[in-house]
Amino acid sequence: MAVTSTAAFAQAQNVNTIPFKVNRQDTQYYEINLSDAPSANNVIFFISGSGCQNIKNKLYDYFKPIHNKFDGVLYSLQKIGVNQDSDDSTCSKEFIENDFFDEVVKEQNLFIKSMLSALPIKPKHVVLVGASEGAVVAAKIANMNNSITNLGLIGSGGDSLRNNLRLLSKESFLFRNPDGKFKEIEANKESIDKTIWGHSYKYWNSILDVNVGDLVYSLNIPVVIAMGEKDKSVPIESLKNLKNNLENQDKHNIEINIYPNADHKLIDQSLSKSYGSDFLNKLLDSLKKQTKSI
Numbered sequence: 001m002a003v004t005s006t007a008a009f010a011q012a013q014n015v016n017t018i019p020f021k022v023n024r025q026d027t028q029y030y031e032i033n034l035s036d037a038p039s040a041n042n043v044i045f046f047i048s049g050s051g052c053q054n055i056k057n058k059l060y061d062y063f064k065p066i067h068n069k070f071d072g073v074l075y076s077l078q079k080i081g082v083n084q085d086s087d088d089s090t091c092s093k094e095f096i097e098n099d100f101f102d103e104v105v106k107e108q109n110l111f112i113k114s115m116l117s118a119l120p121i122k123p124k125h126v127v128l129v130g131a132s133e134g135a136v137v138a139a140k141i142a143n144m145n146n147s148i149t150n151l152g153l154i155g156s157g158g159d160s161l162r163n164n165l166r167l168l169s170k171e172s173f174l175f176r177n178p179d180g181k182f183k184e185i186e187a188n189k190e191s192i193d194k195t196i197w198g199h200s201y202k203y204w205n206s207i208l209d210v211n212v213g214d215l216v217y218s219l220n221i222p223v224v225i226a227m228g229e230k231d232k233s234v235p236i237e238s239l240k241n242l243k244n245n246l247e248n249q250d251k252h253n254i255e256i257n258i259y260p261n262a263d264h265k266l267i268d269q270s271l272s273k274s275y276g277s278d279f280l281n282k283l284l285d286s287l288k289k290q291t292k293s294i
Contacts, residue, residue: 017056027082030075032059038073043126104137136215151221164238223286
């Protein structure tokens with residue numbers, strides 16, 4: 001069994017780790033009971049951001065604010081090629097070979113379908129939460145998988161990564177001359193050996209033109225989006241533009257929250273304050289607005 005008490009919930013080592021095979025490759029998923037007696041009628045799937053660091057120890061702290069507020073279970077699939085027993089940021093060859101958008105979407109969607117099919121009942125609420133890169137993946141899956149009833153996005157922005165990087169280049173030397181880099185990526189689109197901005201050219205080619213704003217706009221399920229006003233990884237302008245467009249189009253199923261002075265992780269560093277709890281509670285509130293059942 002997974003965690004069954006608030007005291008145990010605070011101990012990351014008690015996250016249930018379960019082997020899982022996807023596309024004939026071995027990985028694992030993590031399971032956390034979000035209440036003392038969780039119901040199979042409510043599930044949350046969480047998709048993490050980019051990179052190959054182990055997500056296990058972060059799950060507890062992040063979802064602790066809704067323990068015993070959400071009567072269900074959290075599932076999160078670890079990416080292929082990540083060492084679950086290490087926090088080493090050096091990525092394995094296996095990880096790099098599988099680190100591109102369509103592959104991650106496929107893996108995560110297969111995992112969601114597999115877990116739902118194994119439940120004794122069809123859940124009333126299937127909540128999909130994604131952070132950073134995982135938010136883009138989650139938005140894509142929500143457009144593909146009719147089982148998803150509610151969507152939560154953290155640090156997603158509201159545009160394509162190509163346009164986001166152009167905006168970031170105005171403020172950051174790291175992202176200088178993005179269009180020149182885009183041409184290099186286009187010329188080496190299948191390369192996993194050439195890298196830029198922490199990822200292979202193949203990775204960037206796969207995700208540069210995926211527009212999370214378009215993906216969100218096409219949805220009719222409740223969507224809660226959260227972003228820090230001082231996010232340095234994704235330009236806040238892109239989400240503000242999406243918010244303006246949604247207001248003009250009279251889309252009421254999408255709630256956008258921009259937190260003052262908060263960073264990419266929704267943390268106000270000056271106040272040592274996290275807005276993660278506020279986002280999660282707003283996400284739970286959206287369950288009352290659910291527009292479909294699976």
